[in-house]
Amino acid sequence: MCGADDQAADLIAQARAIESMYVEFRRRARSGVKQLMLAFQQTYERAEQFRIYEHSVIPGLFQxxxxxxAMLSFWARFLSTDSDVDEAVAARLQRQSILYERxxxxxVVLEENALRTWFGNAETMAGQLDRLLTVMTLPNxxxxxxxxxxxxxxxxxxxFxxxxxxxxxxxxxxxxxEVTQPQEIALYGNMxxxxxxxxxxxxxARAFVIRVQGELNRSN
Structure with a gap:
């Protein structure tokens, strides 16, 4: 019986660990999408080395x-949450200050598709590609x-x-x-x-972004 009790305790502990790794957006955004922006604030403040891969969006730090x-308005609608988009936008832009800390x-690795997937209209995307070209000049x-x-x-x-x-x-x-197991983190590093x-x-890379930007301008 003791062995069964130990196994049950282990299973409960594992279930709790899994639950802590998997956090529903709807639960986190009950009081608005700003909470999604603030969820990892301490993680951003503590980290010094960021490795970022995105295949369909521009990373938040560069937006x-x-x-x-445009992006957060979609999430507010999708999650049926309070529309505090203005506050959420301000929170995300404030976070970008870490880009300038030496x-x-x-x-960062972006797929070409991230440059071509629109959030907002053509003017929004043109401005976003301009911003990307500026960020690419930062020494860090x-x-x-x-x-x-x-x-x-x-x-x-x-x-990821x-x-x-x-x-x-x-x-x-x-x-x-959220993945915290060292072996799994190493796999993501290899990927x-x-x-x-x-x-x-x-x-x-710079010439590639400029080419996509030119195609966007010619099509609108």
Whole structure:
């Protein structure tokens, strides 16, 4: 019986650990989408090494106010939460101040699709691509672009963020998932390195963004 009790205790502990890793957006955003912005505030403040992979959106740290507003307006509607979008936009933009702190480093890999997926209208996307070109000049930001039509080493089915070597976060349509197991974090690190090897950097990446921007301007 003691063995069964021990197993039950272990299962309960594991269930609680899983629950803490999986946090529903609707629960976190009960009082508005601003709470989604504040959820990881301490994580951002503590981390010094950021590794970011996104395949369909521009990372929040690089977003313009108009892009943020378009994205968060969608989430407010989707989650049927209080529409405190203005406050949420301000919170996300305030977080971007960490980009200018020299002790922090940002290694970012974006798929071409992230440059071409609209949040808002053409003017919003043009401004967002301008912002991306500016961010690429920061000395603590290494931003790579993976073209769609190339032979590549790896494909990830979801975006993810690695904070130092302590935490990985990723999102589903309904929840955020927080990974803290060292072995799993190492796997995400390996995936990031494989994705990074397929990316364009420096002048090539900049020229690629300018080309997408030119196509956007010509089509509107």
């Amino acid at each position: 313009t106010a108009d892009y943020v507003r 002790r922090r480093r940002f290694a 930001v290494a931003l790579g672009i993976v073209p769609t039509m190339i032979e590549r080493e790896a494909i990830s089915t979801t975006g 963020w690695i904070f130092d070597d302590k935490l990985v976060t990723l999102e589903t349509p309904s929840a955020s998932i 990031f390195n494989m994705l990074r090897r397929s990316a364009l950097y420096g002048p090539e």
